[in-house]
Every structure is written in structure tokens, then in C-alpha cells.
Amino acid sequence: MHVDTVEYVRRAIRSVPDWPKPGIIFRDITPLLQDPRTFRVLIDMFVYRYMRQRLDLVAGIDARGFILGSVLAYELNLGFVPVRKKGKLPFRTLAEQYTLEYGNATVEMHTDAVKPGQRVLLIDD
Template sequence: MSIHGEYIKSVIRTVPDWPEPGVNFRDITPLLQNNAAFRKLIDSFVYRYQDQQIDAIAAIDARGFIIGAPLAYELGCSFVPVRKKGKLPFKTLSETYKLEYGHSEVELHADAFSRGDRILLVDDLIATGGTMLAAANLIQRSGGQVVDTSTIIDLPELGGSDKIREAGYSVFAVCSFTEDE
């Protein structure tokens, strides 16, 4: 957990039984609406990565953009969006990943990175890890090196962060929630 992890966690709203019964949705909207909390969130990431020579922030569509853009600004590096299929106008690389029911796909511009670029991959939440792993694979295929995978929230009971670690990537989460919290 980060330097402000408990505080950040206290600002995140839990919406029970949404989008379906039995699911506790972790709503970051109150965190984004609270200027002090949002600043502490970005500061948590900056504090962790300020000395790691990051070349680019790769942020996952769409909530990862909220974290990725100000973090790239603060770290003085570039920002690269990892988009849902069909949203990028230039030549892309794509990666399919499994969802609970079916499949989805993320894309990255083919020229997003130079070989050996040090990339920090960010998103808002790790659940099953499919999106994060697909994005990490895209970065590796494009020549970038994933320095870390980073998120606001980890839901460890869903196994995503373990899958990401098993694939050889490190994981940083500002906070985590168990299903009964």
C-alpha cells in the first residue's frame, strides 16, 4: 500500500449489488471529485516512480487515462493510450484477452515505443488481470519494457494481481479491497 493508501481507500465509494447482485463496485468518482484526495493519489504514484527513469506512461482506456496523464506530466515523460479496439486511427498492434463471458481486445499504435523504452503501465483497478496482461503484452511486442504495472485499486480475491506477477510483471496498488469490505 502507498503512503496515502488508507486515506485514498476511505474516499472510494463502494456501491453494493452493481452492476449485478453480489458485486461490490468500487467507485473512484468521489476520489476524483475531492481535490485533496486526487492530489494525494497522484502524489502516491509520483513518490513511487520519480527516481525510476520512466520513458512513458501507458494508460489503459479509459479510467487509466485519468491517472496516466497527470502522472506523465509530473514525471516528465510521454503519455501513450492503450485503447479499446477500433479507437486508434493509425497502424496498430492488438491483443485479445478473455473476459468472464467472451473476449475483448486492446490496441496500441505500432510506433508508440522505441526498443528498450521503460514503460509504466497504469489503470484504475486490477480485477481478473486480463486487460493489464493484454496491455503488458502489447508493450513488450512493441519493443517497450514494462517497468511496473500500477493501479489505484487491487481486488486480490479475483486473482488478477497474482496472474500478473506469475507472468513476470511487478504490481503496485495504492490500496486493495477484499470482497467483504
């Protein structure tokens, strides 16, 4: 992968200081998503990186991970697993709590989303 390609994608990501709270620099990928060429370059970078891996599924974390993960799953011809914020999935779930720069959160996925032994690529922004 050429460094210029990575830098091209990096320049499309907006830095928003003090959001969602003072001291945090939020990396906003919406400008990248709004430009079809840059979005394609990013997805192509991911496809190139993972196309030879023996993967079974792509999981995307709520919410921007859904955007990137579902497109990547499509391009790699893999299934997609949504990992949602707590309380958003209608079936039995597994939960995991994690720490952010500004607090704690919990994500969940359906108990039947991943079978034992499956290899899952986890995508988040």
C-alpha cells in the same frame, strides 16, 4: 509511504455491488477524482513511488487510466501513450485480448507508440 495516507485514498473509492452484473463489486474512483485534495494525494503517492525509476513513458488504459496516467506522465515529465478499446485508434495498432470478471475485451495501441527498449509504466484503475 504512511499507511494512513493509503487508507485515506482507499476510503475515497466507492464500492458498487452487483455492477456491471450480479456478483461483481465495482470500485468507483469518481469520488476520489472529484475531491482535489484526495486526487492530489493519490498522484503524489504515485510520483513518490516512481520518480526514481528509469521510465520513458506512461501508458494509460481506456478510460480511467487516461485520467490517472496522463496526470502522472505530466508530473514525471514523461510522454503518455493511450491504450484504447478496440477500433478507437486511427493508425496501425497492436492488439491484446484480456479476460475480465464478466467477459473478454481487446485493447490496442499505435504500433509506433513504444520503441524497443523503452520502459513503460502501465496505469489502470
